Amino acid sequence: xxxxxxxxxxxxxxxxxxxxxxxxxxxxxxxxxxxxxxxxxxxxxxxxxxxxxxxxxxxxxxxxxxxxxxxxxxxxxxxxxxxxxxxxxxxxxxxxxxxxxxxxxxxxxxxxxxxxxxxxxxxxxxxxxxxxxxxxxxxxxxxxxxxxxxxxxxxxxxxxxxxxxxxxxxxxxxxxxxxxxxxxxxxxxxxxxxxxxxxxxxxxxxxxxxxxxxxxxxxxxxxxxxxxxxxxxxxxxxxxxxxxxxxxxxxxxxxxxxxxxxxxxxxxxxxxxxxxxxxxxxxxxxxxxxxxxxxxxxx
Numbered sequence: 173x174x175x176x177x178x179x180x181x182x183x184x185x186x187x188x189x190x191x192x193x194x195x196x197x198x199x200x201x202x203x204x205x206x207x208x209x210x211x212x213x214x215x216x217x218x219x220x221x222x223x224x225x226x227x228x229x230x231x232x233x234x235x236x237x238x239x240x241x242x243x244x245x246x247x248x249x250x251x252x253x254x255x256x257x258x259x260x261x262x263x264x265x266x267x268x269x270x271x272x273x274x275x276x277x278x279x280x281x282x283x284x285x286x287x288x289x290x291x292x293x294x295x296x297x298x299x300x301x302x303x304x305x306x307x308x309x310x311x312x313x314x315x316x317x318x319x320x321x322x323x324x325x326x327x328x329x330x331x332x333x334x335x336x337x338x339x340x341x342x343x344x345x346x347x348x349x350x351x352x353x354x355x356x357x358x359x360x361x362x363x364x365x366x367x368x369x370x371x372x373x374x375x376x377x378x379x380x381x382x383x384x385x386x387x388x389x390x391x392x393x394x395x396x397x398x399x400x401x402x403x404x405x406x407x408x409x410x411x412x413x414x415x416x417x418x419x420x421x422x423x424x425x426x427x428x429x430x431x432x433x434x435x436x437x438x439x440x441x442x443x444x445x446x447x448x449x450x451x452x453x454x455x456x457x458x459x460x461x462x463x464x465x466x467x468x469x470x471x
Contacts, residue, residue, distance in 0.1 A: 175309035176205045178225055180251040181234035190291050194234070197295055202302055203309040204230070209251060222254065226352075227444045229313045231260040234294070235285060237269040259351030263313060265301045267294060315354055315392070315438055315446040319344040320402070329404070331381070331415065336422070338404040340415070342383055343448070345400060345438055347392040354392040354440035357382075359400045361414060362447070364425065365433040372432065374425040378418040380436075388417045392440070402436065402450065412454060429455055 177198055181191050195206040207224055225231075233252050255264065266285035268274075274285075286301060288294040322341045329338050347354045358379045364372035379388035383399040392398045401415040403425075411424020426432060431453050438446040 175203065175230070175307065175311055176207060176228045177230045177232055177307070178228035178251075178255070179206050179208045179232045179234070180248045180255070181208070181232075182236045182238070182248060184236075184238075187236050190236075190294065191234075193291065193295060194232070194298060197298060198232075198302070201299065202307060204302075204307060205309070206232075209248075221251065225251070225255055225258055226442065227314070229263065229311055230307055231255045231264045232298075233264065233266040233285070235266070235268040235272050237272040257351075259313075259349060261350075263305075263307075265298070265305065265307075267297060267301075269294075313348040314443050315357070315440060316346050316348060317343050317446070317448045318346050318397070320450060329415065336404075336406050336409065336413075338406045338413070340383075340404040341402045341450075342399050343402050343436070343450075344397055345392065345446070346397040347394060347440075349443075350394050352442065353394055354443050356389055357392050357398065357438065357440040358389050359436055359438045361402075361416075361425065361434060362437045363435045365435070367431045372426065376414050376416050376418050376423075376425055378414075378416040381415040381417075400438075403434070403452070412452070426452075426454055 179191060179194060179198075181187060181194070183191075191208050195208055198204040198206040207228060209221055209224070231252075233248065233255075235248065252266075267288055268285035270287050270289045286297050288297045320341065320343055322339055329336050329340070343359075345357070345359070359382075360377055360379060361374070362377075364374055366372050381388055381401045382390045383401055390398050404413045404415060405411075406413065409424070410427060412426040413422060413424055431451065433449055434452055435447065435449045438448075
């Protein structure tokens with residue numbers, strides 16, 4: 173879950189309380205996660221702002237009327253240009269106070285901001301636009317899990333640890349960014365929690381295999397996807413197994429019956445860390461193992 177909103181607006185004393193009100197509306201009424209950019213000076217601060225923009229899912233631009241030179245916040249206009257460069261297009265809301273001119277970067281990247289008059293009018297317009305554009309907390313423009321599934325009947329799986337007949341459960345990982353590839357994407361099983369709340373110790377923290385290629389690391393291109401093997405079962409070997417890079421004989425990470433919560437991490441260069449969890453029911457029978465009779469992506 174995400175729904176992080178980068179709020180770019182003026183930081184003059186009379187403007188700061190309005191940015192707080194805007195954040196409260198986004199957080200309390202829409203369950204979004206606002207980040208209000210503050211004016212910075214150093215190169216390190218600028219890089220931090222850039223990183224926050226990369227992590228954000230939505231971009232909110234508020235242009236206040238100023239009777240000064242320049243008659244707008246140069247800092248927020250620079251952020252707007254950077255947001256456009258990072259691929260924010262349909263996921264932008266731009267608001268401009270009545271009397272302010274279309275100047276600075278605004279006239280190049282966002283020609284039709286919605287006009288507001290007062291603070292109260294701004295909040296009304298904001299609510300209307302967030303609703304009409306469908307902004308919600310479940311959206312992310314970075315890496316997301318969109319599907320958990322299995323690949324059907326038994327098939328022969330072969331890797332450096334041997335050959336096995338297995339049924340495999342997989343996760344579809346999508347890169348929602350239109351401007352950046354997720355380079356060096358890797359996935360691991362981070363932890364396992366049992367039904368009684370205790371952690372199940374497992375030694376295999378190696379990278380998991382990506383389906384359709386002979387490798388454990390991949391690049392997911394902009395607006396594309398990859399499929400990673402989460403876990404597997406075999407009719408002739410009891411337990412729940414991983415398709416991992418670990419270079420020791422394959423051992424099950426689970427053997428006892430029960431309901432488990434498996435937590436995964438997905439890392440890619442210059443992307444926020446993706447964490448997700450699946451629910452797993454493992455059932456043992458004398459003559460066979462039935463695993464993953466239920467696998468759900470936890471909402």
